[in-house]
Amino acid sequence: MPELIHTCYRIGDIDRSVAFYEALGFEERRRMPIRDEAINVFMGLPGDGDRLELTYNHGVSEYELGTGYNHIALTVQGLDDVLADLSSKASSPRSRRTRCARAARGSASSGTPTGTGSS
Numbered sequence: 001m002p003e004l005i006h007t008c009y010r011i012g013d014i015d016r017s018v019a020f021y022e023a024l025g026f027e028e029r030r031r032m033p034i035r036d037e038a039i040n041v042f043m044g045l046p047g048d049g050d051r052l053e054l055t056y057n058h059g060v061s062e063y064e065l066g067t068g069y070n071h072i073a074l075t076v077q078g079l080d081d082v083l084a085d086l087s088s089k090a091s092s093p094r095s096r097r098t099r100c101a102r103a104a105r106g107s108a109s110s111g112t113p114t115g116t117g118s119s
Helices: 015-022 079-088
Strands: 003-011 027-034 037-044 053-058 067-074 094-099 103-108
Touching: 015 027, 015 037, 015 053
Parallel strands: 003 053
Antiparallel strands: 003 067, 027 037, 037 053, 094 103
């Protein structure tokens, strides 16, 4: 059974975005700089994991409709079988295997059903 790891949105104002999600009940868990390019802010609901990743790219204050969404990350059993199944349904997912702190897991991302989105 797939498990949602997190979803990611690109944001233009860290403080404003964090305040918005905190008003919805999310907690800020940590901030992770990505070199001099960006900062990822991880948030989650009490009692749950970090399900929301907000990415602030330095120097970008706004996005056009459709360019602010980044990706959804899932944990699945049998990544190769899942990718083959998606490919047979006219989707072209990009596979990326990642290593998590607790165990080695596989992840795949596809921005749109045709696999043309960015992640």
